[in-house]
Amino acid sequence: MTIFSASILLFMVMDPFGNIPFFIAALKNVEDQRRQKVIIRELLIALFVMIIFLFFGQYFLNILQISEPALTVTGGTILFLIAIRMIFPSVKHSLAEEIPGEPFVVPLAIPYVAGPSTLATLLLIMNREPTQWLKWLGALIGAWAASGLIISLSIPLSNILGHRVMIAIERLIGMVLIAIAIQMLMTGTGEFILSIQSTL
Numbered sequence: 001m002t003i004f005s006a007s008i009l010l011f012m013v014m015d016p017f018g019n020i021p022f023f024i025a026a027l028k029n030v031e032d033q034r035r036q037k038v039i040i041r042e043l044l045i046a047l048f049v050m051i052i053f054l055f056f057g058q059y060f061l062n063i064l065q066i067s068e069p070a071l072t073v074t075g076g077t078i079l080f081l082i083a084i085r086m087i088f089p090s091v092k093h094s095l096a097e098e099i100p101g102e103p104f105v106v107p108l109a110i111p112y113v114a115g116p117s118t119l120a121t122l123l124l125i126m127n128r129e130p131t132q133w134l135k136w137l138g139a140l141i142g143a144w145a146a147s148g149l150i151i152s153l154s155i156p157l158s159n160i161l162g163h164r165v166m167i168a169i170e171r172l173i174g175m176v177l178i179a180i181a182i183q184m185l186m187t188g189t190g191e192f193i194l195s196i197q198s199t200l
Contacts, residue, residue, distance in 0.1 A: 001140075003135045006125055010143035012177055013079065013118045016150035018086055018170040022112055023154050026103050036152065038102060043148045045105055046113035050122060050140055053114075058130060059122040068127055069192040075120040076184030079177055083119040088176030113147065124184070 001009075061071060073197050125136050150157065158166065 001090055001125065001128075005137045006136060006139035007116070007142040008067045009125075010118065010121060010140060011146055011178065012173050012180075013121050013174060014084075014113060014115075014147040015082075015086065015170065016147035017166055017173065019112045019147075019151060019155040020158055020166060023108060023151055023160060026108055026112075029100065030102050032097075032151035034102070038116070039152055039154075040106070040148075042105070043113060043144070043151065045109040047144050049110060049114045050118065050144070051137070053119045054122045054126050054136060054140060055133065056129050057119070061123065061127065067192075067195075069126055069188045069195065070121075070182050071124055072188030072191065075124045076115045076119075076181045076188060079184065080181035082197060083174045083177035086170050086177070113144075113151075120191075124150070 023039065027038060030038055051198075122186065124137075125139075126133065129136075
């Protein structure tokens, strides 16, 4: 995986276009002059959490003795479930949360930006090639910066693109993520079968 493909994957998993309605809903009780500051703060918190996961998540996996095939299948499963919800959203089980005041950490930083699928993807990328940590850090920062720019412009983008276009973009990203998730599941299953055969 190259730095560009990793950036694109992380960008799609962060799903900034799909998060725009959630950010708008969560910030509706925040004063207009405070909203941009809150968004920047939450984006920085999310970046910090993702960087911690990128560098220290693999040690946690080693303690739990989780194999690479298991991590690949887990990441693919989480990604698949997230993508399904992007394509077939449920109003009953919406990710949107009602925030009485100004949100802090939850739900903007976690899980809207640094969600389970993003963290699982970071673990998978780093676990496969830990020596390329600088490349993965660059990919993360690039994807985060692009997502942050879109989220920072959430209200203008929502007004310009409209609700239907936003939904169409999220569905398209969801379709691509399903294909990636299936590939991850196939790869993890194949690696597991090979590891069993090698022990026989």
